[in-house]
Amino acid sequence: MIKYSYLLVITFFTFTLATAQNDIKDNEINKKIDSIISLLTLEEKVAMCHAQSKFSTKGVERLGIPEIWMSDGPHGVRAEISWDSWDYAGWTNDSITAFPALTCLAASFNPNLSAQFGKSIGEEALYREKDVLLGPGVNIYRTPLNGRNFEYLGEDPHLASKMVVPYIKNVQKNNVAACVKHFALNNQEHWRSTINVEVSDRALHEIYLPAFKAAVQDAKVWAVMGAYNKFRGQYTTHHELLTNKILKGDWEYDGVVISDWSSAHDTMEAALNGLDMEMGTGTDGLGTTTSNHYDYYYLASPFLKAIKNGNIEESVVDDKVRRILRLMFRTTLKPNRGFGSVNTKAHHDVARKVAQEGIVLLKNENNFFPIEDKEGVTIAVIGENATRSMTAGGGSSELKPQFEISPLEGLKQRYKKAKIIHAMGYHTGPSVYDNIIPSKLNQDSLRVEAIETAKKADIVLYVGGLNKSHLQDCEGDDRQSYELPYNQKEFISELKTVNPNLGMLLVTGNAVETPWLDKVNGLIQTWYLGSMAGHAIADVVSGDINPSGKLPFSFPKQLKDNGAHFYGELSYPGDGVNQYYKEDILVGYRWFDTKKIEPQYAFGYGLSYSNFDLSDIESNTNKFNTDDSIKISCKVSNIGNVDGAEVVQVYVGKKKSKVKRALKELKGFEKVTLKSGTSKTIDIDIPVSSLAFYNEGKSDWEIEKGEYIIYVGNASNNITKKIKVKIQ
Ligand code: GLC
Numbered sequence: 029m030i031k032y033s034y035l036l037v038i039t040f041f042t043f044t045l046a047t048a049q050n051d052i053k054d055n056e057i058n059k060k061i062d063s064i065i066s067l068l069t070l071e072e073k074v075a076m077c078h079a080q081s082k083f084s085t086k087g088v089e090r091l092g093i094p095e096i097w098m099s100d101g102p103h104g105v106r107a108e109i110s111w112d113s114w115d116y117a118g119w120t121n122d123s124i125t126a127f128p129a130l131t132c133l134a135a136s137f138n139p140n141l142s143a144q145f146g147k148s149i150g151e152e153a154l155y156r157e158k159d160v161l162l163g164p165g166v167n168i169y170r171t172p173l174n175g176r177n178f179e180y181l182g183e184d185p186h187l188a189s190k191m192v193v194p195y196i197k198n199v200q201k202n203n204v205a206a207c208v209k210h211f212a213l214n215n216q217e218h219w220r221s222t223i224n225v226e227v228s229d230r231a232l233h234e235i236y237l238p239a240f241k242a243a244v245q246d247a248k249v250w251a252v253m254g255a256y257n258k259f260r261g262q263y264t265t266h267h268e269l270l271t272n273k274i275l276k277g278d279w280e281y282d283g284v285v286i287s288d289w290s291s292a293h294d295t296m297e298a299a300l301n302g303l304d305m306e307m308g309t310g311t312d313g314l315g316t317t318t319s320n321h322y323d324y325y326y327l328a329s330p331f332l333k334a335i336k337n338g339n340i341e342e343s344v345v346d347d348k349v350r351r352i353l354r355l356m357f358r359t360t361l362k363p364n365r366g367f368g369s370v371n372t373k374a375h376h377d378v379a380r381k382v383a384q385e386g387i388v389l390l391k392n393e394n395n396f397f398p399i400e401d402k403e404g405v406t407i408a409v410i411g412e413n414a415t416r417s418m419t420a421g422g423g424s425s426e427l428k429p430q431f432e433i434s435p436l437e438g439l440k441q442r443y444k445k446a447k448i449i450h451a452m453g454y455h456t457g458p459s460v461y462d463n464i465i466p467s468k469l470n471q472d473s474l475r476v477e478a479i480e481t482a483k484k485a486d487i488v489l490y491v492g493g494l495n496k497s498h499l500q501d502c503e504g505d506d507r508q509s510y511e512l513p514y515n516q517k518e519f520i521s522e523l524k525t526v527n528p529n530l531g532m533l534l535v536t537g538n539a540v541e542t543p544w545l546d547k548v549n550g551l552i553q554t555w556y557l558g559s560m561a562g563h564a565i566a567d568v569v570s571g572d573i574n575p576s577g578k579l580p581f582s583f584p585k586q587l588k589d590n591g592a593h594f595y596g597e598l599s600y601p602g603d604g605v606n607q608y609y610k611e612d613i614l615v616g617y618r619w620f621d622t623k624k625i626e627p628q629y630a631f632g633y634g635l636s637y638s639n640f641d642l643s644d645i646e647s648n649t650n651k652f653n654t655d656d657s658i659k660i661s662c663k664v665s666n667i668g669n670v671d672g673a674e675v676v677q678v679y680v681g682k683k684k685s686k687v688k689r690a691l692k693e694l695k696g697f698e699k700v701t702l703k704s705g706t707s708k709t710i711d712i713d714i715p716v717s718s719l720a721f722y723n724e725g726k727s728d729w730e731i732e733k734g735e736y737i738i739y740v741g742n743a744s745n746n747i748t749k750k751i752k753v754k755i756q
Contacts, residue, residue: 031143032185032311032408033204033562034198036632037074037469040334042582048531050497050515052472053082054135054378055684057354058350058354060357061073061350061353061354061357062350064091064093064353065346065349065350065353067532068088068091068349069237070162070332070335070336070342070345070632071434072088073345073348073349074089074327074328074331074332074335074345075328075345076348076349076352077304077305077328077331077345077348077349078305078306078307078322078325078326078328079305079306079307079308079322079328079354080306080322081097081111081112081327081684081690082109082110082111082112082113082114083097083098083099083109083307084096084097084098085129085305085307085352087339088162088414091561091647092362093098093353093356094356094360096159096160096352096355096356096359096360096428097157097158097159097160097360098158098159098160098161098162098207098286098307099156099158099160099161099162100161100162100163100425101161101162101163101179101398101424101425101426101427102130102162102163102164102179102294102425103126103128103129103130103149103163103166103179103425103558104124104125104126104149104152104410104419104425104427104429104555104558105122105124105149105152105153105156105158105161105370105427106125106424106426106427106428107119107120107122107123107427113420114434115136116428119556120537122428122653123371123428123429123430124155124156124189124370124371124427124428124429124430125149125152125370125371125372125375125376125379125429125430125558126379126419126429126432126559127145127148127149127375127378127379127382127558127559128382128383128386128538128555128556128558128561129178129179129425129555129556129557129558130163130164130165130178130180130181130191131177131178131180131181131182131386131496131537131555131556131580131581132181132382132383132386132387132555132557132577133181133191133195133382133386133557134175134180134182134187134191134386135146135182135385135387135388135553135555135577135578135579135580135634136182136382136385136386136577136615136699136700137187137191137577137578137580137675137697137699138286138422139191139193139194139383140194141378141381141382141385142191142194142195142198142575143194143197143198143380144198144200144208144348144381144382145195145198145405145531145660146195146196146197146200146201147192147198147199147201147378147753148374148375148378149161149163149199149370150198150199150200150201150202150204150206150368150374151202151368151370151372152368152369152370152371152375153199153202153204153237153368153542154202154203154204154365154367154368155367155368155369156368156370158204158628159204159205159355159356159359160204160205160207160250160355160358160359161199161204161205161206161207162207162209162253162286162659163197163206163207163425164192164195164206165179165180165181165208165209165709166180166181166188166208166209166233166239166240166243167180167193167209167210167212167213167214167215167236167255168180168183168184168185168188168215168236168615169181169182169183169215169580169581169615170183170215170216170591170592170600170609170615170616170617171215171216171506171579171590171592171593171596171600172217172507172510172538172539172540172583172584172587172590173216173218173246173506173507173508173510173538173587173600174216174217174219174421174506174538174574175218175286175499175501175502175503175504175505175506175507176217176423176425176501176502176503176557177501177537177538177581178536178537178538178555179422179424179503179537179638181239181426181580181670182579182580182581182616182631183581183582183615183616183617183631184570184580184616184631184694185234185235185236185238185239186238186248186263186693186694186695186696186697187697188238188239188689189238189239189242189246189696190242190697190700192208192239192242192243192247193243193246193247194247195247196208196243196247196248196249197247197248198479200247200248200249200250200358202366202368202647203358203359203362203365203366204359204368204694205249205250205251205283205313205355205358205359206242206243206247206248206249206250206251206668207250207251207252207253207286208240208244208249208251208252208253208262208427209253209255209288210248210253210254210255210256211240211252211253211254211255211270211271211285212232212236212237212240212255212259212260212264212270212340213225213232213236213257213262213264213484214255214256214257215236215720216506216600216601217502217503217504217505217506218505218506218600218601219508219604220255220256220257220504221256221257221290221291222256222258222456222604222605223257223258223601223602223604223605223606223607224256224258224259224260224261224606224607225257225258225259225260225606225607226259226260226364226604226607226608226614227259227609228607228608228609228612228613228735229722229724229727230325230612230613230687230721230722230724231485231612231613231615232722233722233729234721234722235613235615240252240275242551242665243278244275244279244281244283246742247341247709249283250283250284250354250355250358250359251283251284251285251286251355252275252281252283252284252285252286253285253286254267254271254285254286254287254288254291254292254303255288255291255622255686256288256291256445256449261294262301263293263294263297264291265285265287265288265292265293265298265303266287266292266293266294266297266298266300266301266302266303267301267302268301269626271285271301271302271303272300272301272302273303274540276302277589282351282354283351283355284304284305284351284352284354284355285302285303285304285305286304286305286307287305287306287307287308288307288308289305289307289308289309289424289540290307290308290309290310290487291308292306292309292325292326292327292594293326293328294326295326295327295331295334296334296340298326298327298331299327299331299334299340299344299345300340300344301594301596302545303327303348304352305348305349306325306326306327306328309326312484316475318637319645320509325485327348329563331345333487335417336496336525341720343513349534350396353639354533368493369390370434370660371430376559376560379557379558379559379560379719380560380563380567383555383557383558383560383561383563383564383565384564384567384568384573384575385575385621385673386555386557386578386621387552387553387554387555387557387564387565387568387570387575388535388552388553388575388578388579388633388634389550389551389552389553389575389577389605389635389637390551390552390629390632390633390634390635391545391548391549391550391551391641392549392550392551392635392637393549393550394495394549396529396531396549397531397550397552397568397569397571397637398448398552398568398569398570398571398637399446399487399489399531399569399571400572401442401444401445401446401569401570402411402446403445403446404446405445405446405447405486405487406447406448406449406485406486406487407439407443407446407447407448407485407486407487407488407489408449408450408451408453408481408482408484408485408488408489408527409435409436409439409448409449409450409473409489409491410412410450410452410453410478410481410482410488410489410490410491410523411434411452411454411478411490411491412452412453412455412456412495413454413491413492413493413533414434414435414436414450414452414491414496415434415435415436415437415450415452416456416460417432417434418432418496418535418556418557418558418561419432419451419556419558419559420496420501421495421496421497421502422496422501423496423502423504425503425743426496427558429558429559429691430559430562431559432559432564433560433561433563434557434561434562434699435491435533435535435554435561435562435565435566436450436491436562436565437562438561438562438564438565438566438588439489439562439565439566440571441562441563441566442563442566442570442700443566443570448716449484450477450481450483451474451477451480451481451482452474452477452478453474453475453477453478453490453519454471454475454478454514454519455471455474456475456495456497456513456514457497458539468638469656473596475519475522475669476481478519478523479522479523479526479576481525482526482527482530483526483527483719485527485529486528486529487529487530487531488523488527488531488692489517489531489532489569490520490523490530490531490532490533490548491532491533491534491535492512492516492519492520492532492533492535493512493534493536493540493554494507494513494532494535494536494537494538494540495511496556497533500539501536501537501556504750507538507603507739510539510540510541510584510586510587511541511543512540512544512669514687517543517544518542518741520544520547520548521544523547524547524548527548528549528711530548530549531552531565532548532550532551532552532567533552533554533699534551534552534553534554535554535555535556535571536553536555537555537556537722538581538637539582539583539584539628539629541551541585541586541587542583542585542628543722545628549649552565552568552569552575553577553651555580561623569754571637571670574636574637574638574671574672574673575634575635575636575637575696576634576672576673576674576675576699577634578632578633578634578675578677578742578743579629579630579631579632579633579634580631581616581631582616582617582620582627582629582630582631582744583627583628583629583630584620584625584627584628584629585626585627589620589625589627589752590619591614591615591616591618591619591623592609592611592615594610594611594619595610595611610612612688613688613689614690616631617630617631617632617744617745618690619690620692620744620745621690621691621744621745622690622691626745627745630743630744630745630746631694631740631743631744632675632694632741632743632744632745632746633743633744633745633746634675634743636668636670636672636673636674637668637670637672638666638667638668638669638670638671639664639666639667639668640664640665640667640668640672640674640702640742641664641667642662642663642664642676642740642741642742642748642749643662643663643665643748644661644662644663644709645660645661645662645663645740645748645751646660646661646662647659647660647738647751647753648660648661649753650751650752650753650754651753651754651756652716652753652754652755652756653755653756654716654717654731654755655716655717656706656715656716657713657714657715657716657717658713658714658715658738659711659713659714660678660711660712660714660738660740660751661694661710661711662676662709662710662712662740663707663708663709663710664676664700664702664707664708664709664710665706665707666702666703666704666705666706666707667705668704669704670704671701671703671704672701672702673699673700673702673744673748674699674700674702675697675698675699675742676697676698676699676700676710676712676740676741677694677697677740677741677742677743677744678694678695678696678697678712678714678738678739678743679692679693679694679695679738679739679740679741679744679747680692680693680695680714680719680736680737680738680739681693681737681739682719682734682735682736682737683737684734685721685732685734686732686733687721687723687732689721690735692739692744694744695718696712696713696714696718697714704736714738716731716755717729717731719730719731719732719755731755732755733755733756734754734755735754736753736754736755737750737751737752737753738750738751738752738753752755
């Protein structure tokens with residue numbers, strides 16, 4: 029046996045050396061994988077298909093096959109978790125760069141930035157010796173109440189698809205697997221572990237799957253995470269239609285499917301419906317017990333027994349192991365894998381750049397922003413969110429950053445002439461890094477102090493919004509109301525009363541109700557920006573950076589204006605068992621446009637300190653065949669006196685159609701950076717194939733012939749020109 033294993037180890041390392049010249053093609057890796065599988069015992073194969081600890085799976089020691097290590101999350105590498113409990117391990121060498129949450133990345137409308145984001149976070153994951161980074165999340169923003177929207181890429185499938193691909197490609201260039209999640213239809217946190225989603229095939233394929241499809245087919249993602257919820261009565265983590273038919277069948281996905289933590293529920297389904305790596309299951313199935321007897325996992329001893337007694341073919345476990353070994357050859361077994369890096373200036377610069385480009389200027393009456401740094405001027409920075417950590421909390425995507433510059437800190441460092449004063453205004457309870465003990469804080473005195481502070485100032489900058497605590501922007505449940513919490517509406521009015529020169533920074537990952545909007549002269553959406561939050565906020569507030577972000581989701585004026593809420597409880601959040609996506613394909617601006625409901629702020633909207641003009645908008649021709657590409661050219665001019673960037677957006681609609689259609693749908697965009705007084709003509713290509721609708725009768729895509737309208741503008745509700753074209 030020893031001789032034999034030496035031979036194996038030599039073979040193994042010969043192979044490893046050989047791949048160093050990268051001269052082994054996939055098919056040769058597949059041959060090697062098959063040869064390794066033939067050497068594994070059934071017990072060893074089954075053991076590779078489920079967790080051995082909270083965030084790792086077994087290898088095969090006798091053959092030198094390594095373990096696989098995973099870590100959250102989508103906007104930073106999470107602090108080390110204990111081997112067999114959800115407690116943090118208490119390491120002192122696992123602090124990292126906290127990048128902006130992905131809603132901010134989406135708001136940048138800049139795929140090049142997404143590439144830089146992926147490269148940087150991939151380097152940090154590699155440095156932290158993780159083989160799988162459990163992100164990005166791409167679930168579509170269906171309701172503003174979803175606790176995890178801040179982690180995702182907004183309401184539009186085209187934007188999410190275009191922004192997710194560079195991120196994944198560049199994470200994986202570090203020989204670390206990205207893991208796109210949560211596949212699929214996890215569009216709320218309320219009842220997430222059990223709710224059964226009912227939605228049409230058309231909405232599934234046109235709205236909820238495209239970003240996953242792009243991750244698989246364009247980015248070649250190496251891992252996909254199943255979701256907690258059910259779809260048409262079956263758990264999505266091991267789903268016949270979603271996992272077997274669509275993901276591994278139609279899309280020809282060759283990577284691994286990893287469960288969400290305790291989202292597996294049945295051995296036969298997990299085995300036969302495409303789950304490859306079961307994580308986080310508690311023996312009581314709830315995933316919360318610390319007594320995770322890994323042998324009792326669905327893909328552990330019950331799976332082994334089912335194979336042994338002939339109920340499941342051994343080829344089923346072989347396919348899982350083949351995928352797991354392929355994951356290893358792409359990551360932990362990749363020769364010259366590199367060492368990565370963490371907390372570097374380069375990463376901090378990327379985090380700051382993404383934040384700068386994702387921040388959205390929503391309102392700017394009388395040019396309230398930018399605020400000049402002037403001698404003799406006092407600026408009162410008011411609000412708990414001016415100092416509260418926003419990398420803490422939020423659930424599994426929470427982070428332990430090496431540092432986190434708060435909005436107050438960033439403004440204090442930037443403003444050298446003006447005087448910055450601060451008052452908290454209210455305290456909502458300790459965040460992880462907050463050493464204030466609530467009992468020592470009297471809410472009334474906090475409020476009085478803030479009002480007095482505001483009175484003394486020339487300018488008041490209120491930093492409000494949500495935070496990452498339970499029932500706000502946080503995993504595990506949704507917000508229970510659309511309005512701002514902690515009586516902020518009244519507080520904003522009180523501030524306005526004592527000082528009319530009031531502006532606001534809105535720290536959220538979601539839309540909120542804005543009945544206080546008339547009270548603020550300027551309003552900036554600042555997201556959850558991570559380590560460099562305060563610097564990026566000060567960059568924009570001071571005018572060092574001209575904001576160029578655009579909303580990746582709509583702000584309804586009131587919750588019932590939103591499509592998911594229009595149809596009542598059965599649509600959102602459901603009745604506790606089922607929920608029905610009755611708005612169907614009309615998600616977000618598709619709903620507002622088609623139902624002619626004006627949102628407070630529209631998808632794609634964002635102001636600048638400059639002004640831009642779109643002109644000379646043309647299509648290369650007006651008649652197209654189905655395999656053509658529509659080329660839209662547009663001249664963009666910066667007619668203001670500040671350098672900046674504009675996002676040209678191209679939407680397409682079809683008035684006369686044999687199927688229900690949204691008025692228009694985003695099919696192309698480009699961000700154009702221009703010095704003041706300069707212009708540039710850009711071309712945006714729209715493949716005619718991207719205009720196809722999903723024909724439910726044929727269970728396939730179909731391009732409908734006839735007349736279409738191309739809408740070109742700088743927001744979904746600000747269209748400069750419409751062009752009629754014909755598909756023949
Ligand atoms: C959580 C999340 C998932 C995360 C996993 C591990 O429940 O749904 O996004 O990656 O468990 O923390």
